[in-house]
Amino acid sequence: MYMDLISALPSVLTFDNFFAVVIGVLSGIAVGAMPGLSATMAISVLVPFTFGLDPLVALGLMAGIYNGAMYGGAIPAVLLRIPGTPAAVATSFDGYPMAQQGRGGFALQVAVVSSAIGGIASALALMLLAPPLAKVTLLFGPSEVFWIAVFGLCSIIFLLGESPIKGLISACFGIFVSMVGADPITSEDRFTFGQLELLDGINMVILLVGLYAMPPVIDLLEQPLETKEAGKALKTESLIRSLPKMFRFWKTWLRSSFIGIWIGILPGAGGSMAAFMAYNEARRTSNNPNEWGQGEPEGVAAAETANNADTASALIPALTLGIPGTAVAAVMLGGLLVHGLQPGPMLFRDNPDIVFGFMWQFLFGAILLIFLGGSLATNSFSHLLKLPRPVLGSIIIVLMFIGVYSINERMFDVYLMLGFGLIGYVMDKFKFPLPPVVLGLILGGFAEENLRLTLLIGQGQWSALFANTTSLVLVAMTIAVVVGPMIKRRLVKNRQSKGE
Amino acid sequence: MNNNNTNPLLRPMIVIAFCILIASAAFLLPALELTGNASLLPVAMLIALMVLSVILVITDIKKARTNKTPNKPALQSPGRVFGALLSVFVFVTSVDLFGFYLATAIFVPVAAYLFGCRSLKVLVASDVIVVAGIYLIFGMAMAKDFPMGSIW
Numbered sequence: 001m002y003m004d005l006i007s008a009l010p011s012v013l014t015f016d017n018f019f020a021v022v023i024g025v026l027s028g029i030a031v032g033a034m035p036g037l038s039a040t041m042a043i044s045v046l047v048p049f050t051f052g053l054d055p056l057v058a059l060g061l062m063a064g065i066y067n068g069a070m071y072g073g074a075i076p077a078v079l080l081r082i083p084g085t086p087a088a089v090a091t092s093f094d095g096y097p098m099a100q101q102g103r104g105g106f107a108l109q110v111a112v113v114s115s116a117i118g119g120i121a122s123a124l125a126l127m128l129l130a131p132p133l134a135k136v137t138l139l140f141g142p143s144e145v146f147w148i149a150v151f152g153l154c155s156i157i158f159l160l161g162e163s164p165i166k167g168l169i170s171a172c173f174g175i176f177v178s179m180v181g182a183d184p185i186t187s188e189d190r191f192t193f194g195q196l197e198l199l200d201g202i203n204m205v206i207l208l209v210g211l212y213a214m215p216p217v218i219d220l221l222e223q224p225l226e227t228k229e230a231g232k233a234l235k236t237e238s239l240i241r242s243l244p245k246m247f248r249f250w251k252t253w254l255r256s257s258f259i260g261i262w263i264g265i266l267p268g269a270g271g272s273m274a275a276f277m278a279y280n281e282a283r284r285t286s287n288n289p290n291e292w293g294q295g296e297p298e299g300v301a302a303a304e305t306a307n308n309a310d311t312a313s314a315l316i317p318a319l320t321l322g323i324p325g326t327a328v329a330a331v332m333l334g335g336l337l338v339h340g341l342q343p344g345p346m347l348f349r350d351n352p353d354i355v356f357g358f359m360w361q362f363l364f365g366a367i368l369l370i371f372l373g374g375s376l377a378t379n380s381f382s383h384l385l386k387l388p389r390p391v392l393g394s395i396i397i398v399l400m401f402i403g404v405y406s407i408n409e410r411m412f413d414v415y416l417m418l419g420f421g422l423i424g425y426v427m428d429k430f431k432f433p434l435p436p437v438v439l440g441l442i443l444g445g446f447a448e449e450n451l452r453l454t455l456l457i458g459q460g461q462w463s464a465l466f467a468n469t470t471s472l473v474l475v476a477m478t479i480a481v482v483v484g485p486m487i488k489r490r491l492v493k494n495r496q497s498k499g500e
Numbered sequence: 501m502n503n504n505n506t507n508p509l510l511r512p513m514i515v516i517a518f519c520i521l522i523a524s525a526a527f528l529l530p531a532l533e534l535t536g537n538a539s540l541l542p543v544a545m546l547i548a549l550m551v552l553s554v555i556l557v558i559t560d561i562k563k564a565r566t567n568k569t570p571n572k573p574a575l576q577s578p579g580r581v582f583g584a585l586l587s588v589f590v591f592v593t594s595v596d597l598f599g600f601y602l603a604t605a606i607f608v609p610v611a612a613y614l615f616g617c618r619s620l621k622v623l624v625a626s627d628v629i630v631v632a633g634i635y636l637i638f639g640m641a642m643a644k645d646f647p648m649g650s651i652w
Binding site for chain 2 (some may be wrong): 165
């Protein structure tokens with residue numbers, strides 16, 4: 001499969017693809033720089049606009065946005081102590097004190113170089129680890145595929161959210177939404193209530209835009225945060241002159257990259273956890289831990305390397321098994337589906353150019369960060385913080401409308417998106433996790449088809465689901481994912497009560 | 501309606517749980533009419549949702565009894581949230597009635613003004629840039645057709 005990786009390179013090196021990554025990185029930095037907006041939201045809003053594009057161009061945009069947004073979050077974190085994205089919280093610990101000492105420019109240079117290094121390490125991990133994993137999963141039959149879907153859902157439910165009950169409700173809702181439309185085997189209408197628009201099922205994009213774009217838009221209008229300090233010019237020297245001062249961080253870059261990659265692969269963890277872990281580890285091994293939190297650039301390096309190292313690696317389980325490690329990866333799976341690409345091992349067999357091209361785009365996106373996220377761009381993007389939030393909110397509402405309406409050019413989809421938006425807002429406010437809904441929609445139909453196929457092959461016998469060793473291993477892994485956090489929670493509780 | 505309400509029926513999580521229970525029960529009726537294995541997963545999911553919503557009610561009541569510290573309200577300014585949701589709905593409906601470009605040209609500055617932007621320069625500039633940008637990018641370059649409005 002590594003030969004496919006090399007042969008995919010020429011297809012990526014076209015002007016269109018390269019331009020898409022550049023635009024993606026720039027848009028990602030802009031989105032990340034604005035508190036309240038996230039890579040997940042940006043990709044959700046973008047997906048409908050990529051319908052008419054070549055799949056690689058569309059995926060290049062997404063890869064660029066993901067990489068760019070992870071760095072962009074550092075801009076307000078350093079300048080205003082307002083993390084642009086949750087993953088940038090740890091960046092503000094030392095970045096903001098540096099800005100107050102007049103070293104904000106250097107802090108952002110450390111952030112951009114570290115983000116690029118983390119992103120490159122992550123893309124290389126994706127390139128090296130995903131192909132062999134996909135090769136193994138190609139041998140799976142319907143019962144194994146069904147259990148993989150169950151394992152993926154359980155991982156997201158029990159490892160991502162604070163409350164398994166809420167996670168389960170989200171997942172059941174997502175699976176139920178995937179059942180709307182004609183039955184895949186008997187073509188019987190399910191929950192269409194005579195609406196012809198629902199016969200083909202509910203389009204993933206409508207759900208994505210509603211769930212992920214509506215809550216931040218309402219938040220933008222609800223809290224008109226003024227950021228008067230933003231937009232001040234940063235005093236920086238050129239990146240080439242600053243680079244030698246950063247070489248002493250090489251151990252931190254290496255360690256944080258490993259932490260970020262590992263956290264990215266684990267389903268349910270995310271960039272913020274990677275950044276916190278890397279920050280703590282770097283501080284623990286530092287010679288001067290007492291200076292951390294008062295403007296130590298190594299702290300910025302640790303956090304930014306780790307939160308970018310989590311990006312491409314989160315796609316290892318997503319692309320090979322269809323199990324996204326993070327919310328952004330879940331939305332990216334939605335983006336793949338929009339272009340008729342079903343995530344999973346078949347993707348590597350049927351569309352090697354696209355899947356391996358996507359990996360190259362992640363690598364290019366990370367490298368481009370150094371060139372596009374330099375002081376000129378950072379200065380420009382820091383001005384974005386001055387944009388009034390109500391204006392931004394109303395523009396995003398118009399973009400949401402255009403994106404959803406453009407899918408089939410019908411108002412029905414827009415009203416459906418409003419409905420999902422309302423549900424998404426309530427879920428978001430009351431802490432029902434959103435990724436299980438998306439994963440339920442992605443894996444629901446997939447799981448149902450393979451479950452029914454297994455039952456057909458097994459002549460209606462449920463024991464067919466446990467007929468081989470791989471299935472049993474997957475069942476055991478699922479049980480471990482469900483029971484593990486419960487045991488951990490109980491142990492923590494016992495320890496706390498003993499402490500009291 | 502806030503998280504500190506002593507009346508269980510007014511606690512938001514319980515209201516949500518009841519909404520889930522009622523919606524699941526309503527969808528369960530058509531799900532039971534499906535033939536063969538077509539009903540397998542939908543029925544399983546709906547029953548699971550009903551059971552989970554009951555568990556949600558029980559855990560929330562337990563939490564309310566044991567938790568003495570006051571919780572932060574879920575919505576900081578309910579009026580603004582309601583206004584924001586209403587503005588999105590009004591925008592979509594007005595697109596349906598008056599057409600996309602007219603509705604957008606009115607919606608962007610009015611919504612921004614109502615939600616706190618008072619700079620006339622910013623309002624006019626953003627309106628012109630958004631409408632012209634959409635027309636050039638989506639209308640001209642991508643040849644997208646938007647609703648013309650049913651009222652005309």
